[in-house]
Amino acid sequence: MATVTRTISATPDRVFAVLGDGWAYSDWVVGTAHIRDVDPSWPAVGASLHHKAGPWPLSLKDKSTVTAVETDRRLTLRAGLWPLGEATVDIVLEPAGAGATKVTIHEDFHAGPLHWVKNKVNDLVLHGRNAETLSRLADLAERREAGERR
Numbered sequence: 001m002a003t004v005t006r007t008i009s010a011t012p013d014r015v016f017a018v019l020g021d022g023w024a025y026s027d028w029v030v031g032t033a034h035i036r037d038v039d040p041s042w043p044a045v046g047a048s049l050h051h052k053a054g055p056w057p058l059s060l061k062d063k064s065t066v067t068a069v070e071t072d073r074r075l076t077l078r079a080g081l082w083p084l085g086e087a088t089v090d091i092v093l094e095p096a097g098a099g100a101t102k103v104t105i106h107e108d109f110h111a112g113p114l115h116w117v118k119n120k121v122n123d124l125v126l127h128g129r130n131a132e133t134l135s136r137l138a139d140l141a142e143r144r145e146a147g148e149r150r
Contacts, residue, residue: 002106002107002108002129002130003104003105003106003107004104004105004131004133004134005102005134006102006103006131006135006138007096007100007102008100008102008134008137008141009100009138009142010099010138010141010142011095011099011100011101012072012073012093012094012101014101015093015101015141016071016072016073016075016093018137018140018141019043019075019137020042020043022038022039022042022049023035023038024140025038025051025064026051027136028133028136028137028139028140029136030129030130030132030133030136031053031054032051032053033051033052033053033054033059034051034052034059035049035051036050036061037049037050038050042066043069043075044066044069045066045068046065046066047065048063048064048065048066049063049064050062050063051064064077064089065077067088072093074090074091075090076089076090076091077089077090086109087109088108089105089106089107090105090106091103091105092104092105101141103134103137103138105130107130
């Protein structure tokens with residue numbers, strides 16, 4: 001399981017506002033190339049966003065579905081990347097002082113070839129990917145905190 005933590009200079013509600021914008025998913029999730037559609041109820045449990053991942057012409061179409069949500073605290077997704085596999089992604093938000101949020105991403109493949117090939121290389125790749133993902137999430141949330149539009 002890959003776990004990455006970062007403190008973001010934005011309140012939990014601002015960070016969750018980015019998580020709650022399904023159309024912005026490809027702006028901060030490394031590897032997501034394009035959002036094709038977002039269920040109107042996103043980020044409610046059972047709602048999905050439909051995405052393409054990877055570079056063209058090898059990009060894969062799949063979806064990520066919300067399996068648990070606590071507004072301003074947690075978002076858990078079942079992220080598909082078939083035929084490579086499926087992962088559980090748990091994003092936890094904790095207040096970290098005035099105007100800051102500690103964000104932790106836990107990601108683990110639970111189905112498919114990437115699940116069967118668990119090793120240090122996969123862990124390092126996921127760690128690096130999620131560190132960059134949190135950097136991008138921070139950029140978006142901090143701009144929203146400052147009142148800027150994307």
